[in-house]
Amino acid sequence: MTLEQENNTGWKFFLSELKPKGKLLTPFNIISVPIVLLGIVLIVIRFWKGIGAITNLTQEVPWGLWIGFDVVTGVAFAGGAYVVTFLVYILHMKKYYPIMRATVLNGFLAYVFYAGALLLDLGRPWNVINPIIGNNFGVSSVLFLVAWHFLLYMIAQLIEFSPAIAEWLGAKRIHKILSGMTIAAVIFGITLSTLHQSGLGALYLMAKEKIHPLWYSEFLPIMFFVSSIFAGLSMVIFEGSISHRVFFQQISEKNHRAQNTIIMGLAKICAGAMFAYFFLQILVFIHDKNWNFLDTPMGYWFMMEMIGFILLPMMLFYVSYRKGNITLIRIASILTMLGIILNRLNVTVIGFKWDAPIHYIPSWMEIVVTLTVIFTEIWIFRWVIRRMPVLSDAPSWAKNEH
Numbered sequence: 245m246t247l248e249q250e251n252n253t254g255w256k257f258f259l260s261e262l263k264p265k266g267k268l269l270t271p272f273n274i275i276s277v278p279i280v281l282l283g284i285v286l287i288v289i290r291f292w293k294g295i296g297a298i299t300n301l302t303q304e305v306p307w308g309l310w311i312g313f314d315v316v317t318g319v320a321f322a323g324g325a326y327v328v329t330f331l332v333y334i335l336h337m338k339k340y341y342p343i344m345r346a347t348v349l350n351g352f353l354a355y356v357f358y359a360g361a362l363l364l365d366l367g368r369p370w371n372v373i374n375p376i377i378g379n380n381f382g383v384s385s386v387l388f389l390v391a392w393h394f395l396l397y398m399i400a401q402l403i404e405f406s407p408a409i410a411e412w413l414g415a416k417r418i419h420k421i422l423s424g425m426t427i428a429a430v431i432f433g434i435t436l437s438t439l440h441q442s443g444l445g446a447l448y449l450m451a452k453e454k455i456h457p458l459w460y461s462e463f464l465p466i467m468f469f470v471s472s473i474f475a476g477l478s479m480v481i482f483e484g485s486i487s488h489r490v491f492f493q494q495i496s497e498k499n500h501r502a503q504n505t506i507i508m509g510l511a512k513i514c515a516g517a518m519f520a521y522f523f524l525q526i527l528v529f530i531h532d533k534n535w536n537f538l539d540t541p542m543g544y545w546f547m548m549e550m551i552g553f554i555l556l557p558m559m560l561f562y563v564s565y566r567k568g569n570i571t572l573i574r575i576a577s578i579l580t581m582l583g584i585i586l587n588r589l590n591v592t593v594i595g596f597k598w599d600a601p602i603h604y605i606p607s608w609m610e611i612v613v614t615l616t617v618i619f620t621e622i623w624i625f626r627w628v629i630r631r632m633p634v635l636s637d638a639p640s641w642a643k644n645e646h
Contacts, residue, residue, distance in 0.1 A: 265630045276619040283616025286609050287364065295367050298609035305597060307365070309606035312592030313585070313614055314361040316444055318354050320468070320584050323476025325351025325401060326437035327513070333430045342499040343506055345408055345634045346487060347480050350625060352401040357621045359394050364613065386446045393440030400433035411642050412632040419642060442469040448591055456595035458537050458546040461528045464591070470524065474517040475584040477510045478577040485574055491629055494636040504570055511565045511573045514580065518558035525550060542598060549590065553583025 290298050301308050328347045331337045363369045373379075375391035382388065403425050410419035445468030452460055461467070488495060488503055537543045557579040564572035593604065629635060633642075 272622075276623070279612060280616050280619050280623075283613050283619075286613050287616070290364060290613070291369070295365070298607060298613070300604060300607045300610070302604070304600070305604040306367075307596075308593060308604055309610045309614055310361055310365040312589050314617055315358050316592050317585050317588040318358040319441065319444060320472045320475040320588060321479040321581070322351040322354035322358075323437065323441060323472035324480040325404075325476065326434050327473055327476050328480065329404065329430045330434050333427055334434070337509075339502060339509065340506060342502055342635075343480060343484055345405065346484065346629070348401055348405050349408075349628060349634055350479070350483060351476075352398065352405055353621050353625055355394060355398045355401065357617050359398065361614075361617050386443060386450075390440055390443040390447065393436050393443060397433055397436040397440060400429045400436065403429035404433065407642070408632045408634055408638075411638050414639075416641060437472075438469060441472040442466065444468055451596070454597050455591060456537075456542055456598045457532065457534050458529075458542060459587075459591045459595045461532055463524065463528050467521065467524065467528075470517060470521045471584060471587065474514040474521070474580060477514050477517075478580040478584075481507055481510055481514075481574060481577040482581060487629070487635060490626075491635050494629070496637050499635070507570055507573055508565055508568065511561045511576070514576070515558055515561035515565060518554060518561065518580070522550070522554050522558060525554070542595070545590070545594075549583060549586050553579055553586055557583065 286298050295301060299308060299310075324347050328340055328344055331340045332344050363372060366372055375385075375387045376395065378385075378388050403422065406422040407419055407426065410416075410422055442465035445464035445466070448455060448460070448464055449462065484503070484507070488500070538547065557576040560572055560576035560579070564570075564576060593606075597603065633639065
């Protein structure tokens, strides 16, 4: 085959892969398409007329929903990638291998999109390079560390997932090289994850006078790290449950049978991590002597978060694990995810400048853009799942390499 014929074959392959697979008129498509189209228009307006044209951000509150939800909350949900790869590659718990690629893919897309969302939040997007090169901030700033952690971790996750891309393209020689790089990328990625999950919490250590005392403490970095464990695994349970319904035909019978065992194991880990988090929160609360804030509206809000979205799902995870109740585990994962959203928004939005006369409330346009980022990520996740060996078995030649 000539070089020209190979190029033509390659182009035909890519063009065929761009064609939609599956039903077009699904409830998700009907809901997401109009929102994404509107979101694209709003993003154009944002870059054309400035950030103030579609947001309620001010000089006093420069970080709003796009940072609090898209970045701080989204990165916590992406934590499942480093936990699952740690279980598979470091602890050699091979029963979690069937969910590893989907989890890494979800984590990689989350970081790409949420890091990309930073460009929307910056008044001058072209200055995004400054934290990476240390300009204006210096190499000792937390922002410098977080920026590099994000950048390097995205590269590590791409390497972790790259064997699936090579299998999709049938690139046997490249696949062998990339597979050999996986374990180094995993170790590097896990190390970076422990740093930047806590690093996001460290960013808010500088806002002591602005964050409500019930959510501020010098242990924020530890709290962000510990909570990312059960946040990420709850997302894995939730996303995995949906994927097994939507992509049922792509999953082998063996992996179908292993699904319940995997969910049970993840529930056990979630219960343990949530117990550690809840215990640490009690210690911090007693240490900071915040008793006087409990009998206030913010105190009631804090107790609802801790009891309704930490203690309750923790007990549900434990009970459902003991009884083998998969439905209860899924309910617990949804409650946990809602609790993480609530906690991160309490730190970054709701409890931020909580005593100001005029409080920041995101505009409807900010919410639409946030939904646009999420829906676009889901669209790409679905596109990859339907074409690459993520949930399906790898080709025989790739298996033989191992």
